[in-house]
Amino acid sequence: LFWCAYARNKRSLGLDLEDAADRRVLLRLVSGADFLIESECPGRMAELGLGYEHLSQVQPGLVYVSITPFGQQGPKAQWAATDLTLVAAGGFAYLSGDADGPPLRVRVPQAHAQAGADAAVGALIAHAERRRSGRGQHVDVSMQESVTLATMFRILDEPVGMAPAERVAGGLQAGGVLVPLRHRVRDGWVTLGPSILPSTGHFMKRLLEWVAEEGFCDPALAQEDWGSFGLRLGARRLPEDAYEPVARSLDTFFASKSQAELMSAAV
Structure with missing residues (x-):
């Protein structure tokens, strides 16, 4: 196969x-x-x-x-x-x-x-x-x-002055912050790769615009500079709880959807 x-x-x-x-x-x-x-x-x-x-x-x-x-x-x-x-x-x-x-x-x-x-x-x-x-x-x-x-150069974090990279389960480490990757939906679980880097920030913006349209987050959240968000987290230029509003909003949003609904929207 x-x-x-x-x-x-x-x-x-x-x-x-x-x-x-x-x-x-x-x-x-x-x-x-x-x-x-x-x-x-x-x-x-x-x-x-x-x-x-x-x-x-x-x-x-x-x-x-x-x-x-x-x-x-x-x-x-x-x-x-x-x-x-x-x-x-x-x-x-x-x-x-x-x-x-x-x-x-x-x-x-x-x-x-x-x-x-x-x-x-x-x-x-x-x-x-x-x-x-x-x-x-x-x-x-x-x-x-x-x-x-x-590895996205994560193994080089410590030599260039960032927080040492560590193994984490179910999430992505950015500085001292654990960014969740898994979210519960109505019929199971989905994995979302958080788009918080320069090449992918526009994906997070579009996702949060959808989340805001359905009333699960403040529309202002979608206007964050998501392209630099991960870099700023990793360099500790943002508070460690900066991603928490996003994680909470995504958790409640995904809990209202089925896997099929999310797949249909994604493609």
Whole structure:
């Protein structure tokens, strides 16, 4: 099921890269390709004559993307890894779990998904440059680095003078404040990722406008600068109870809705 979801609407062709005839088929495909994405152990594709240096001669505009546990170079480049070891090495597990318990791995694999998203962005940036210069590039993606980026740099809070990041359950820590993620609805529970950062503040504004329209909060609450709210909380530039009016309003609002009603509104 996992593979079916990720491979939906994709065409496939099975090739044995150990076989010379199949490698020739791949070379023909590469000659007209925009992108090649591989996840072999660093150096293996070059051994087969399929590394970036070789394929860029076949197709100078090729965007060649390598996704590996620890990148193409460095002391761990040849190390094998699983999702568990990568979320630990990237710091993600440190932030997952209860405050009084050990670090935990998120149930759905994260490292490959995060690296895949970063690889897609890197590939598109390289493609934009190719449109300008006609030249392809080798995009090197380290899953460990992708996992670290996915922590939203929380593991760096303390070194830059913010409150140390801690594991919390059912919420998000911002400074000394626990921002709830779970809310009870009429027929169960829902999870809401609070949109209190620069790229997502407009979502919180729209949500609170809806909450205010239904009489569950003061309309002025929606006019808060939600794009900077999380940063100000984390830097302790807001009182620790600053989010409490929002949490109370959301609790009462969600309690009046069913999961289906909220899903319908969300999509």
